[in-house]
Amino acid sequence: MAASTTKNPITTPPTLQPGRKKNKIIVVMGATEPENPALLSISPPVYQENGKSKRVHRHHRLLQPSPSSLHSSSPPSHLLQSRVCLCLHVCHPSSCLSPCTNTFQLQKRSFFFCDTLYFTVYLVLAFMWVASQSFHMRPVHRKEYPENLEKIMKPSDFPALDVFICTADPYKEPPINVVNTALSVMAYDYPTEKVSVYVSDDGGSALTLFAFMEAAKFASHWLPFCREKNITVRSPEVYFGTSNHSWCSETEKIKVKYSFSTVVFLLFNSVINYKSCPTMIFLSFKRKHTTWDRYVRVVKETDLKPDALRPRRVEHVVETGNVSNEYVSGDEEREAFSKWTDGFTRQDHPTVIQVFLENIKDRDITGHLLPNLIYVSRQKSKTSRHNFKAGALNTLLRVSAVMTNAPIVLTLDCDMYSNDPKTPLRVLCYVCDSAAQSDLSYVQFPQCFRGLNKNDIYASEIKRVFEINPLGMDGLKGPDYLGTGTFFCRRAFFGDPSTFMSPEIPQLHPNHAVDKPLKSPSILSLAHQVAGCNYENQTNWGCKMGFRYGSLVEDYYTGYWMHCDGWRSIFCHPERPAFYGDAPIALVDLINQNKRCVIGLLEVAFSKYSTLTFGIHRIGLMGLSYAHYSCWPFWAIPITVYAFLPQLALLKGVSIFPKVSEPWFLLYLFLFIGAYAKEYLEFILEGSTFRKWWNDQRIWMIRGLTCFLFGSIEYLLQSFGISAPGFNVTSKVLDDEQSKRYEQEIFEFGVPSPMFVTLATSAIINLFSFFKGFLDIMSGNNMEGLFLQMFLAGFLMVNCLPVYEAMFLRSDKGKMPTKITLISTFLAGALYAAASHIF
Numbered sequence: 001m002a003a004s005t006t007k008n009p010i011t012t013p014p015t016l017q018p019g020r021k022k023n024k025i026i027v028v029m030g031a032t033e034p035e036n037p038a039l040l041s042i043s044p045p046v047y048q049e050n051g052k053s054k055r056v057h058r059h060h061r062l063l064q065p066s067p068s069s070l071h072s073s074s075p076p077s078h079l080l081q082s083r084v085c086l087c088l089h090v091c092h093p094s095s096c097l098s099p100c101t102n103t104f105q106l107q108k109r110s111f112f113f114c115d116t117l118y119f120t121v122y123l124v125l126a127f128m129w130v131a132s133q134s135f136h137m138r139p140v141h142r143k144e145y146p147e148n149l150e151k152i153m154k155p156s157d158f159p160a161l162d163v164f165i166c167t168a169d170p171y172k173e174p175p176i177n178v179v180n181t182a183l184s185v186m187a188y189d190y191p192t193e194k195v196s197v198y199v200s201d202d203g204g205s206a207l208t209l210f211a212f213m214e215a216a217k218f219a220s221h222w223l224p225f226c227r228e229k230n231i232t233v234r235s236p237e238v239y240f241g242t243s244n245h246s247w248c249s250e251t252e253k254i255k256v257k258y259s260f261s262t263v264v265f266l267l268f269n270s271v272i273n274y275k276s277c278p279t280m281i282f283l284s285f286k287r288k289h290t291t292w293d294r295y296v297r298v299v300k301e302t303d304l305k306p307d308a309l310r311p312r313r314v315e316h317v318v319e320t321g322n323v324s325n326e327y328v329s330g331d332e333e334r335e336a337f338s339k340w341t342d343g344f345t346r347q348d349h350p351t352v353i354q355v356f357l358e359n360i361k362d363r364d365i366t367g368h369l370l371p372n373l374i375y376v377s378r379q380k381s382k383t384s385r386h387n388f389k390a391g392a393l394n395t396l397l398r399v400s401a402v403m404t405n406a407p408i409v410l411t412l413d414c415d416m417y418s419n420d421p422k423t424p425l426r427v428l429c430y431v432c433d434s435a436a437q438s439d440l441s442y443v444q445f446p447q448c449f450r451g452l453n454k455n456d457i458y459a460s461e462i463k464r465v466f467e468i469n470p471l472g473m474d475g476l477k478g479p480d481y482l483g484t485g486t487f488f489c490r491r492a493f494f495g496d497p498s499t500f501m502s503p504e505i506p507q508l509h510p511n512h513a514v515d516k517p518l519k520s521p522s523i524l525s526l527a528h529q530v531a532g533c534n535y536e537n538q539t540n541w542g543c544k545m546g547f548r549y550g551s552l553v554e555d556y557y558t559g560y561w562m563h564c565d566g567w568r569s570i571f572c573h574p575e576r577p578a579f580y581g582d583a584p585i586a587l588v589d590l591i592n593q594n595k596r597c598v599i600g601l602l603e604v605a606f607s608k609y610s611t612l613t614f615g616i617h618r619i620g621l622m623g624l625s626y627a628h629y630s631c632w633p634f635w636a637i638p639i640t641v642y643a644f645l646p647q648l649a650l651l652k653g654v655s656i657f658p659k660v661s662e663p664w665f666l667l668y669l670f671l672f673i674g675a676y677a678k679e680y681l682e683f684i685l686e687g688s689t690f691r692k693w694w695n696d697q698r699i700w701m702i703r704g705l706t707c708f709l710f711g712s713i714e715y716l717l718q719s720f721g722i723s724a725p726g727f728n729v730t731s732k733v734l735d736d737e738q739s740k741r742y743e744q745e746i747f748e749f750g751v752p753s754p755m756f757v758t759l760a761t762s763a764i765i766n767l768f769s770f771f772k773g774f775l776d777i778m779s780g781n782n783m784e785g786l787f788l789q790m791f792l793a794g795f796l797m798v799n800c801l802p803v804y805e806a807m808f809l810r811s812d813k814g815k816m817p818t819k820i821t822l823i824s825t826f827l828a829g830a831l832y833a834a835a836s837h838i839f
């Protein structure tokens with residue numbers, strides 16, 4: 001480790017943000033400590049609080065900043081307000097009292113059925129309330145001071161970084177976007193010779209391979225361009241897509257280069273897909289790909305019309321279908337494609353590993369070395385399990401160990417491009433801090449999304465999961481692993497902090513030093529071997545080593561295991577989002593994504609290592625946080641019950657809630673309004689708006705009626721062996737018409753998904769019951785007893801306005817399919833008939 005020789009060691013506390021003055025920000029100063037960070041770790045940590053020096057107590061250590069002022073932590077900025085929230089929270093468990101009233105009332109009518117339902121509802125609500133308290137105990141806000149890094153180490157001493165980017169389907173995840181993600185991290189402000197980017201292609205697609213071939217060429221222009229212009233958004237697509245970049249001839253040139261790569265790629269795409277029918281290619285090409293339009297626009301706008309860029313020439317090439325030969329040059333490239341033989345399918349193919357850039361010899365146009373860029377498509381066979389994303393990540397862990405073995409590993413989904421080139425430096429602030437190092441497994445960044453519409457109609461921000469809860473967990477043992485935007489210490493994949501678990505071969509050991517170039521035959525052959533589909537048989541991979549198998553939410557499950565094993569993690573939440581990704585813009589994509597998540601969570605909840613038993617026992621409060629998530633699917637119970645039962649009773653004129661004149665009435669009203677007010681307050685405090693909150697609670701209701709319900713059913717079918725688990729990759733393709741509707745905040749139904757049936761049925765029942773109740777009350781019929789039910793039906797009805805619109809008023813492609821409307825109407829009638837027997 002290089003001891004700093006600067007005259008100004010880590011003496012000055014970092015400047016604090018003006019807005020945070022009120023907080024007791026705790027900044028540790030290493031003023032009296034030796035300059036060498038290695039020595040710092042030996043001397044007792046000292047920190048300053050309100051002017052007084054204090055010793056750090058062992059159990060407080062994690063909350064206190066490290067002695068090197070690379071980072072600090074503080075209580076949440078809205079402490080007072082969150083206390084208010086906590087009080088409101090405390091009001092909530094009183095809802096557990098209310099079953100008595102209900103049970104009592106209902107027993108009189110001997111509705112055993114309703115009794116049981118209500119009791120379950122309250123049980124779920126009470127448990128969720130208790131479990132969610134773990135998020136409110138000790139929220140922590142952290143801050144990093146990357147500018148201080150230089151004072152303790154030289155860039156040449158920075159640890160190496162291996163970046164893993166996963167992609168699985170070239171049609172749902174356009175390769176050109178994957179390329180953009182890769183370019184954005186290749187251009188990190190980090191010593192290039194220390195960065196290696198690995199792309200895992202579970203789609204086994206020549207398109208992706210080709211796209212990366214182009215990317216490697218483009219990188220030699222793009223990286224120096226980013227450096228010289230010092231731009232912050234280093235995804236070319238996003239950079240050229242925004243208009244606020246300075247316009248100069250150089251920008252123009254590079255933009256055309258980029259567009260050219262894009263077009264060449266698209267051509268290749270078309271040729272491969274429609275080998276036999278060239279005219280088709282062109283038509284579908286033009287219809288489907290907006291990039292084409294953009295390309296034509298660029299060529300027109302810039303008035304640059306070199307021969308190669310003329311659309312007509314491109315047309316010609318497409319028609320003759322000769323692109324591959326024209327654009328695939330060199331034996332090495334041709335050899336890579338030769339693996340795609342006739343028998344090559346996505347589920348059954350040999351390993352393909354292609355090194356596109358090598359950081360010891362490949363240079364950009366200005367002579368700087370480029371980072372490593374490696375394409376990996378692991379071997380697949382129909383007879384062996386491949387364990388979805390976790391399997392892909394484990395393969396990359398091994399392949400990267402053989403090739404570069406960096407101590408830090410960043411995992412990224414293919415849509416999550418880097419939005420801040422200094423992100424790795426923030427991570428170093430934690431990783432290089434010897435006090436936090438020994439049991440640190442990963443540093444998690446929040447998931448942020450671009451392109452959300454103004455009021456975020458699908459509540460895709462999910463701030464609670466990606467921001468608020470992780471802050472709360474950070475005060476315990478650290479945030480859960482969110483699947484992307486996570487910097488791991490490689491060591492954390494091998495056993496717990498105190499006992500190391502040895503991998504099967506020494507080359508996979510995290511301390512193993514790679515001493516040969518990437519392309520040397522022995523390295524390549526070993527890399528192929530560890531990427532084989534049978535390599536993991538009889539090993540600890542997936543159960544005790546690496547990313548864990550057994551759940552469709554491999555991220556949650558892996559994080560859970562790491563915390564159970566005694567690791568801790570850190571939530572890094574800089575003001576400028578470190579990564580941006582895509583959120584689904586069609587409702588069906590959203591609920592399918594959530595359904596997969598529900599199945600994965602239930603897999604954990606009912607496993608041998610259930611969060612509810614093993615987890616809570618092993619890691620206490622932290623286990624409760626995890627249990628809160630794994631019980632999410634149970635929300636389906638209260639939501640479904642509240643969306644149907646009181647309304648059906650109302651249709652029959654039966655009152656099941658307290659009367660207006662009874663004292664319980666006020667309690668009910670208070671609980672309902674209190675629960676919503678609390679959520680609302682939390683939202684507003686996080687800087688959100690009323691409309692966003694409204695959309696969030698609506699999506700919550702929709703989730704309860706669709707994916708939570710169907711996910712649970714599918715999980716049951718799976719446990720009985722009736723259906724097999726599958727990882728349905730979320731589509732990241734933007735359809736023009738869909739995008740337009742999304743921008744206008746119109747709900748996108750369109751596909752006849754069975755999940756829409758419950759939603760539409762409930763919408764219909766709520767509509768009718770509200771009007772029936774309204775008429776009843778107007779005519780003075782049991783006004784007191786039915787008020788609450790009518791109130792609830794009215795509330796749900798307002799929530800369902802977009803559903804009515806989609807069913808009865810719209811005619812565009814995104815409307816509710818007629819089939820679903822018919823089935824739902826029929827089902828609503830059937831439920832009404834059934835209700836006659838119950839009430």
Ligand SMILES: O=c1ccn([C@@H]2O[C@H](COP(=O)(O)OP(=O)(O)O[C@H]3O[C@H](CO)[C@@H](O)[C@H](O)[C@H]3O)[C@@H](O)[C@H]2O)c(=O)[nH]1
Pocket residue numbers: 166167168169173200202387388389392412413414415482483484552553554555556593597727728729730731
């Ligand atoms: O067999 C597979 C399936 C998926 N993936 C990749 O996994 C990532 C996540 O898939 P996506 O469909 O985008 O899932 P999301 O629901 O958007 O992702 C969330 O949920 C996943 C499962 O919990 C996590 O892995 C993700 O990190 C998290 O962002 C993508 O990059 C895929 O290419 C693979 O590599 N192999």
Ligand SMILES: [Mn+2]
Pocket residue numbers: 413415581582730
């Ligand atoms: Mn995603």
